[in-house]
Amino acid sequence: MTTATGTPGTKDRILDAAEKLFADEGFTATSLRAITTEAGVNLAAVNYHFGSKDRLIEAVFERRLAPLNHERISLLDALEGSDENPSLEGILEAFVGPPLRLHRDTDRGGPTFMRLLGRTLTEPSQAIHEIFVRQFAEIAARFTPALERALPVLPPDEVFWRMHFAIGSMAHTMCDTFRLKLLSAGRCDAGEDIDATIRRLVSFIAAGLRAPVPVDTPGVET
Amino acid sequence: MTTATGTPGTKDRILDAAEKLFADEGFTATSLRAITTEAGVNLAAVNYHFGSKDRLIEAVFERRLAPLNHERISLLDALEGSDENPSLEGILEAFVGPPLRLHRDTDRGGPTFMRLLGRTLTEPSQAIHEIFVRQFAEIAARFTPALERALPVLPPDEVFWRMHFAIGSMAHTMCDTFRLKLLSAGRCDAGEDIDATIRRLVSFIAAGLRAPVPVDTPGVET
């Protein structure tokens, strides 16, 4: 709980420090000692407030994931409210925009959590696997029908396949803030203008989702 | 070194066990004790043969990455030898085919290394960062010009951006062998027919690479 003065309490200080260190070093490589030192609190405070390291990991995600997914659904609601046939690009922007815009929230550690989320999407830790599946079920229930309506010629199974590829592109963009810049000799920087990055990503995955269905795809009658 | 009898020596037994456990648990969560127990060798053998855990991690990648990248380049060579303007799909298949076809090599732990490679692409460990950058430089030097020739209307910077997205799709497909199946209620299984998976992935990223260049992209004159 953050107090009215803006000074984070012990619990949030631990969550902030854990989020940062998990993003930088990974879950197992980050010790409770490192977290409490970074947070400026006592070592025993973690077990007092969270019970165990695994439950701390869960708390780090719970704190951020629910608001993030609610924002996605609000954006999709707004989109469908103003146009009963929203564009594919609009739907995809509602999906990838909220996590990528975390990058702008520098005051509250947004870029850090964005990186953590990106790396955790491709490397699910056992401790948070259930959180992801549960939270994602809600998202899939809303976005899958919207995508199927926007892509009427695409068989439903094919939507799953291509969203899987799209999530990979999104996750890679979220966690890799340095390699793209390195390999492009500084010419491409995903963090420099996050809205431009979102536009590029949306146009890439929208085109991928609209790709012609291969005639030899098993299970698809042509 | 594997002997002529087909019985792996101590060194390869350690590498095989490390590869498996790294893919399942991650680098830091895997102890040398777990590796030597799995390999059926003595604990001290790791430090005798490799010097340290970090050098063992490097050796796990060195053993597989060089042949993999040589296969990519051979495929591209063959492609350019038979047609001076190879198709975008052909180039992309030469890039994503070799790592994904590791999945078929069940006898020699291919699926395990595929998963490890996928997760390491998005979450680079400090110890192997240099290996990836060095190995990838060779690949980029060959594939970047080929892609630019296949996409003449695309500004070179945009090729970097879109290949970044494409690599994300590929990496996610490589390391996630269960979530797609889970979320699609068993209807999509990337490992069931790896050639079909490659075709789907290639068609997705080819369409993404061919997406129209947004007119408001900074740095692009229209």
Add this chain to the structure above:
DNA sequence: GTCTATATCCTGATAGAC
């Protein structure tokens, strides 16, 4: 709620016999 002190166990690495 916060602290000190500590229990218990596991880590990577090495010394030295064989």
Add this chain to the structure above:
DNA sequence: GTCTATCAGGATATAGAC
């Protein structure tokens, strides 16, 4: 090359004073 035994340190977690 392979083994046993061990070192020195770090890990999570907890007991109990304040």
